[in-house]
Amino acid sequence: MTDVFEKLKSLQDILSRKFEIENELSEIPKALETKKELLSRLKVGYIEKNDRLNAIKTNIRKLQLDMAAVEEKRESLEKQMDLIKTQREYEALDKEIQDAGDKEQTLRKDIQRESKVLEELSKSIEREELLIHQQEGELDEEKQRILEESKGKEDELENLKDEEQEIVPGMDSEIIFKFERIIRNKSGLGIVPIKKGTCSGCHMLLPAQFVNDVRGGEGILFCPYCSRILHWEQSVADEEVMIEGISEEDAGGLADLLEDDDD
Ligand SMILES: [Zn+2]
CATH class of the missing domain: 1.10.287.1490 (Helix Hairpins)
Structure with a gap:
């Protein structure tokens, strides 16, 4: 993935x-x-x-x-x-x-x-x-x-x-087609990381299960609001934890929160 x-x-x-x-x-x-x-x-x-x-x-x-x-x-x-x-x-x-x-x-x-x-x-x-x-x-x-x-x-x-x-060769042509269209319509941004449980393209809060699926690398998933492809970047998540961790006890932040929601 x-x-x-x-x-x-x-x-x-x-x-x-x-x-x-x-x-x-x-x-x-x-x-x-x-x-x-x-x-x-x-x-x-x-x-x-x-x-x-x-x-x-x-x-x-x-x-x-x-x-x-x-x-x-x-x-x-x-x-x-x-x-x-x-x-x-x-x-x-x-x-x-x-x-x-x-x-x-x-x-x-x-x-x-x-x-x-x-x-x-x-x-x-x-x-x-x-x-x-x-x-x-x-x-x-x-x-x-x-x-x-x-x-x-x-x-x-x-x-x-x-x-x-x-x-492109070897990639799913339907995904490439959708991806091209998103880039054309969304001023060049077609794949964005999840940040604090939101799509960093349109800043909408994503359903927890959806975030989990993206994090689990379940395939290519599109933002339900702006259609951009979402992916999980550990470095982005770590950074968030670090920033929050300095002042808040609850430094597990997003990652823990999501795992709690898993069941
Ligand atoms: Zn979005």
């Missing part, structure tokens, strides 16, 4: 480290995912801004064409001035020229305003481009670092699996 418990304890160390690494490996893609998401959001924003930039450019070109047309019209109207004969004709033409001039003025202002927006947007796009390059660089570095880190962890995992295979 002692041999089995020793094996289980070694297996516990291997399995808890193994699960820890598996957990770490599963967390790695999440860290990358966050960075990737950030980058793709940046890229979406960048594309949107570029679309807006192109729309503004198109608008400016249209305004410039409109302005050229108005200019041409005004110039041709001005030429007609020389051919004017009556006051009425003059007033009508003069009004047309003024309207064209006003329109030109409005278009010029529109172009100036749009050009300013264009300039600011271009600068902001430039900044974002830089940021995207920077983020892409960081992501590549991170990927490289993670790749190396994962490689190290996977190697360690392989070694642990080999070590596991050195222990």
